[in-house]
Every structure is written in C-alpha cells, then in structure tokens.
Amino acid sequence: MSYKIDKLAVPIKIDMLTPFTLDANKDWGLTAPATLNTDISVGSNDFTIYSGSSYYIEASVTARNANRNGAFTFQIYNQTSSIAIGQDALLNLNGTAASSARQGRRVARALILDSDITSSMVISVRQTSISGSGWEWDYQADGVGYPSVRVWQLPS
Amino acid sequence: MSFKLGSLPAFFRAHNTSNQTLNTGDNLTLGKAYNAILLDSNTRVSCDVSYVYGELKSAVVGSNLFDLDFHSRTTRQAQGWQASLQVVTGLTQDDGTYAVVSGTCGLFVENMITQGDSETNQCRIYGMRLKQ
Numbered sequence: 001m002s003y004k005i006d007k008l009a010v011p012i013k014i015d016m017l018t019p020f021t022l023d024a025n026k027d028w029g030l031t032a033p034a035t036l037n038t039d040i041s042v043g044s045n046d047f048t049i050y051s052g053s054s055y056y057i058e059a060s061v062t063a064r065n066a067n068r069n070g071a072f073t074f075q076i077y078n079q080t081s082s083i084a085i086g087q088d089a090l091l092n093l094n095g096t097a098a099s100s101a102r103q104g105r106r107v108a109r110a111l112i113l114d115s116d117i118t119s120s121m122v123i124s125v126r127q128t129s130i131s132g133s134g135w136e137w138d139y140q141a142d143g144v145g146y147p148s149v150r151v152w153q154l155p156s
Numbered sequence: 157m158s159f160k161l162g163s164l165p166a167f168f169r170a171h172n173t174s175n176q177t178l179n180t181g182d183n184l185t186l187g188k189a190y191n192a193i194l195l196d197s198n199t200r201v202s203c204d205v206s207y208v209y210g211e212l213k214s215a216v217v218g219s220n221l222f223d224l225d226f227h228s229r230t231t232r233q234a235q236g237w238q239a240s241l242q243v244v245t246g247l248t249q250d251d252g253t254y255a256v257v258s259g260t261c262g263l264f265v266e267n268m269i270t271q272g273d274s275e276t277n278q279c280r281i282y283g284m285r286l287k288q
Contacts, residue, residue: 009204009285009286010285012207012284016255016256104251105251148254
C-alpha cells in the first residue's frame, strides 16, 4: 500500500504555455501542457482566467531580425474588454540599437487582480507592432524563438 | 501507524561560477545547491514540482549562441525560453530559460553555434517548489 500526498508548498500555481505560432499583428497560438497546474482553460489562441484568484502573466520570445532593420512589440491583451493591459515588450534591432541580431530577456507582463475579473477574462498575447524584414521567431535549431507564456495564479 | 510528512523550504537555488566549456548536448555542472540536493554528478537538483528559472552568463571572445533548456532525468523539458547569447569581443551577455519541472531538473545545451570560445562562466538555477 502506498500513499501519495501532494502538499502545496507555496500558495501559487504556475503553468507554462508554449506558443506555436507568432504571426505579425496577431495573437500567439498557444499550446497547453498535458496537465494544467492552474485553474485556467486554454484555447488555441487564448486562455481564460477566472475570478477567485489574481494572476501574474509574463510572455517572452527571443526573436532574430537578420536584416537588423526593425522592431516589434507584443503585449498581454484582454479580449473580454478589447484592451491591451500591463507593460508591453519591445525588441528593437534597428541599425545600431543592437550589436547582434538577437535580443533576449524582453518580457511583456501584467498583474491582473481578482477585483479586475467579473467572472472570467479571456487573455491572449498579441503582437501590437512590427517593422523591418527578415524576422524569425519560431522555434528553430539555430536558437531563434522558443517563446513562452508563464501564468501565475495567486491568492486573491 | 503514523505518517510524517517531510517538508522542504519553498525556495531553492544552485549555481556554478567556474568556467565551463560547452558543446551541443552537454549538461551544465552545478557547483553548489541550497535547499536542494545535487544529483547525477552535480548536473541536476532535486525539485519536486517546481517552477524554475535558469540562466547563464558568458564573457568569452567570439560569438556564441547557446540554446539552453531544462531537462529532467528522463525527459527533456524543452519548455521555456532559450538562452541566446550573442557575444562579441569584450561584451558580456546573459540570458535565461523557464520551466515547470517535476522530480529533478538540470540545464542542458540543446544546441550551440559558436564562432569563438565555447565557454560560459556562470550558471544558476532559481526554483520555487509548487508541490512536494
């Protein structure tokens, strides 16, 4: 006979969503892990958070701009209210702004309080602007891309 | 019959500040761990179900691109943010990767493109236990 007891170590639940498409000026396509730790539900281009908890959300991608002539921004988007929320992320690889064609550590983030959520809120990650040419951001063997969306479910 | 539930601190970390020469497929060696146990020749730490963040820093001469992934004992955790380091002469860069892992975790060079020295001189894992 054996017993397995999962004990919550901290009052936080976290899931990693893996985007599978990043198209210009569109919502990122999202893949959920096989088993969710949080109480969210995940669609193909969005996920839904529910009242009763607060949420901290981060999104990031390591993109490459081979021609070094552009910039792009992405942001957490509240589809329920049709409004971008939180702090957007900017990758600027235009001209002398970057010594290489890649930048990491650029993160869009938002803290959504329980009081912000009526009953549920549909969230996506949206590219809000893009310029230049020669962008790569999908997962490739040369180290470009592999974005992630990190969802923290916090006590309200 | 009685049962005693073990309890580990919620937060842990591991690091190595020694130079490591890396190639594709290499595990990064961790020198020390705090609130976690080093396993498998110091390439992994015990983590239960944890949210982990790993990073490395390189200060070599040349141009390196590390694809850094977390992986568990048997299954590579290719989740998260790759570290992409483009290091030019005299410039130090760093980057990180995230994952939700179960059991053990370590840092793994998924792929590396280098035009210079293939060294990194710092790596770290920060972890937060979600379940134990």
